[in-house]
Amino acid sequence: MKLGTGNITLGAKTLTGVFGSKTVTFPYEKLSYNTSYTVTVPNGALTDMSGNAYAGTSFTFTTANRAEPVKKLYDAIVAKDGSGDYTSVIDAIGAAPTSRTTPWVIFIKNGTYTGHHDIPTNKPFIHLIGQSRNGVIISDNRLSGNDGNGSPVYNVNLGATMVVNANDVYFENITFENAFGYNNLAGPQALALYTIGDKFAMNNCYLRSYQDTYLTTYNSLTARHYIRKSRIEGAVDFIYGGGDVFFDADTLSINRAAGGYIVAPSHQSGTAYGYVFSNNVIIKDRVASVDVYLGRPWQNAPKTVFINTKLASNVNIYPQGWYYKMGAIPAVFADYGTVNSNGQPVDVSQRISNYEYDVKDGNGNVTSTVTGTAKSSLTDAEAAAYSYENVILRSGDAWDPRLIAEAPEQPANVNINSAFKLTWDAVSYTRLYVITRNNVVIGFSLTNEYTDATATAGNNYTYKVQAASEFGALSAASEPIQVLPITGLTFNAKKAGNTAALTWSTATENNTSHFEVQRSKNGQTFETIGTRKATGESNSVKTYQFTDVNPVSGNNYYKIKAVDNDGKFSETSVQALKFDLQQAAFTVYPNPVTNHEINFVLTTTKATKVEIRVFSLDGRMLQTEKADVQQANASFKISLNRNIPQGIYLVKLSGADVNQVAKIVVK
Template sequence: MMILKKSMKFVIAFICMGLFFYSGHTVAQDADIVVAKDGSGDFTSIQAAINAVPANSSARTVIFIKAGLYNTEKLLIPSDRKNVTLLGESRTETIISYHIYDCNQGDGKCPVNDASLWSAEIIRTSATLTIKGDGFKAENLTVQNTAGPVGQAQALTIQSDKVVFVNCDLKGYQDTIYFWNVGKRAYFNGCLIVGRTDYIYGGGVAFFEACEIRSWGGGWITAPSTAESQKYGFVFYKCNVTYADNSPRDGDDGNKIALGRPWHNYPKVTWLYCDMTSMINPVGWPTIWNMDYAASSDKLELYEYKNTGGGADMSSRANWAGIRALTDAEAPLYERAVVLAGSDNWNPAPAATIRKHGAGSSIQTVDLGSAIEGFYYSWTNATSVTVSGLPSGINTSINNTAQTVTFSGAPTQAGVFSYTVSTIGGLTTASLSGQITVNNTGVTYYQLKNRSTGLLLDGMGRTGNGDACGQYANTTHVNAHWELVDVGSGYYQFVNRGTGMILDGMGSTTNGAVCSQWANTTHRNSHWSLQQYDGDYYRVQNRSTGMFLDGYGQSANGADCRLYANTGHINAQWVLVPVNSTSNARMDNANRLASPEKMNKTSLLVYPNPFDDKLAIKTGEVGKPLRIEVYDMQGKLVKSIDNPEISGQFASIDITEYGKQFLLKVVTDIGSFTRTIVKK
């Protein structure tokens, strides 16, 4: 006897989630038995796998069927094989197929030679798959009878109770699905059912939800034979009723299709919230067939309610006693939970599911400001999802039509973030969790806020060399974050956090010229000095041209940032706000750009400023001075003093020979510090 390889993950999913059927894609290791044509599973035969299921088991047995065309056997789920699931690897590539049909030869089944291969129990109908065991489920596969327009040729014969088909293609021509037994219940969700003649027929109770009912022309969709004592027959709920061209039978194309024809007993068929093709015969039920009481008996219940599409108009329906629209009060009696309840309150509600896809892991570790590796989740049987717990900078895009939520972006917040994706709007709720760990790399980023307008210098996400820099109000986006990279001689590059592009003056000397960006440049056009001008406000001057960064008084989001010469206007004044620090402090008077992560912890004081002939530099906590450098406003080094003499905490230098304004850089054993000095 075969030992079943029950995955604990699968068992726990059923027990904890209370699923009525397994929903969503799966892989072989989630199943008890694997069938594969290439020999890579436990069996190459589906019937052999079915026979290996323990008899009369109350536990569900999942048979995973790998992709392939399985067309050499006529299948039977025996009555003692209960709670069996056939789970396909692919809806359109896992195909169970056979070709027997009813005929007048031999024992009434053709082709005779093929029919003779099967025992009486299996050949009782022509069905490719006969289901006698209760609790059967099928998902993500195709079952078909390929006999064509030759007579009765079922894909399915259902003789058992509580049968479920999800995300399946069920194909035939005549009598595609036969509901053999009165009172036995079946549920179909998201399935395609194809046929032409009486292709959904019999006396059982069947609920079709969100299915496509696809007909070739000239035939009848249903042939019900509901018992008089049975409250429900066939219910079609939110289905699409469509028309198929290129019928395998000549003469079908172009002809209308009927909702059905009564077979016997007291047929009951209800259509609710369906979209109906205009190729439906306006009469709906154009023939009484062999039932002389079909038109006069009010025991037939052939109802419709709030359907749409060209075939939904009931004004020309047959004048039968049992054909009418449901009332608003009656419609709730045709919901799934009511129709299929029976005596045990069975409700095969489609459980919400979530699955992760894509290269990126749901558990990632990235550096602050670095993009995560993208990934997405898909869901079923819910209207949408919510996402909680993500760090700022990580974006989600929810597509309710495709039922996906995509994750992307670069975190702007350090820490460990556990996030959860949860479905909403379904009968059940599903959720999955993940974790994004964001390392703080120690880089401090700044926002440059214009004094005149309050707009922030923004790279605008542009990545083309020469692309303009813009401005944006009240944004926390990484496009408005800049790293200050010390390039020496009192100059810095402003590197955009969002794109890596570098602020560049482009060598322009025209007032009002647009300030741009350039990738991976070391040119002097991308070097800038910061000159403290008024309190916390600084001017930003280009090394190559001497032009100043200027907001130009523009207040519109996306407005270009520009350049202007020799200006002291507030449009050219900026305050630097660190965005990676736990402090909200602005850049202090020390202006220690070489090590901004230590901002506000030390101070460099220069007396007097504005100066006379001598300048006293108080080093304070900035460390031991190793060198003092003096630069003119074009960045040219004019004096360098190695190992300056220190008296107490002061170093003194004579600056009589220097111009009215210059840059002072003090290099110490813990960093370098720059100040702009102005003559009195």
């Protein structure tokens, strides 16, 4: 299947498809709750590979209701610098309560936290939320195999960097590494993560080692894991074990040039789906190119499908797809819709279905070889059955890890005043807000405001705000707002007739470039209407002025943006003025103006007195004149000052019944 002509839409949004050889998936997110949406696929928007058009379709659905969460701070905070409740993740887990039935949310500030970590069976519902995936690293270097150098060998329960025994655990924005495998790019087994419990979910995490990076549960027929938008890195059997595991839009990173294996499953007979890789990307790391097997069968009756997988540049799957021999006969080893880096279907004609394994006696001697076949391909209908809903959702429980991982919207319209008080628009479905200064978490808030009590005037600061859901999932950070080394930035706006007189001052300036005057009709979307050059370096009060000669009828919102020479900026609070302007019409001629004389024709509803003012484009008033208009339609003229040079200017007429601006060109 491929793209045809015409837009495929979800409501007003145009969707972008992820194309496999036979299917297309249209990802979407951030829909409003309790809202109806219509999906429209026009005739010809999709075609088969021969160009035959799909007839199109349209359908409507309504999203679910969702209640606003209770506003609540994190249950615990981990920080290496001592600014939290604990300095180690191990201690925070150790102090968490047992037998929870709702999430115990632990926030981890950026830092590297070392040692063996374990979440015991009696501590379900622990949610570990990292400040950032690259900044929060949980690391250890234990081995679960013999390196030949006499290093201690640990059982996987003690060897993995993080072991999750409990149910209902959720991780987000964390890197889990086994430093031995990741740094040495060599075996033996060195696990970063081992998840045993049911209903485990992980979002935007990074698992990295070399051999046996991630071990999933393999003692339960019904255990489910959900891995979303995460990166898993290794070379040999680096995802192995059992359970129904749905890998949703993940990145599989190969750090060995040739001969590696992505999976080595061991699914018990009766496992419903096994490993399902949906819309994943396979990339390379620290090697020039990659040739890799999708996997090999470890034990029992392995099940693995790769659906709509994309290979990055210089990444290749061996033509046979899977390695034929290890320790079992797989039930299903198949890939469907695999494409190369150009989006072209990969040739799967040589994918194997015949497998074998050796039976050995107690001395390791081969006594026989078992052979068998596995399902090696999927029909369109079979591939469609490996959906998130089928693999993860279960009748009888409410576990929906996509909902758990759903972050609130990005906070918008962040502002800061001279007292370092931050404000922003409230975000729906938010438990609390996280505030960072220069990428360091400095505080949390239950409302849409926060005052930085530790800030001092005269320093550069960059602030960002994130919203956290009831489960801890973090939104994208707000657009940064910056504070310059400028003190005492004050701002005042007042009406002067039908104009806005804006005045601001600074107590000191350091490396300040200029000021931008910004106006908005709604208090949210601002445009720059003028600039003023800053003094730049000053230890005394400096005052600046600007006149908005063309405010709109209704509300006008103003703020001043102070911009540093290196591009950083600070903003004043917003001032609002309301104008009730009755619009009259006038024309000016000739335009361009010659001989410094301007003629006006004014149409008003009655006779009036008008004031004519000439402004430069940056708001400086250059000339003022007055005229009495004794009739509703009148003509009059003025002479421009001869010292006004050639250029473009604004002429404003204002009075009881007029408030109009025209642009003129003086030649």
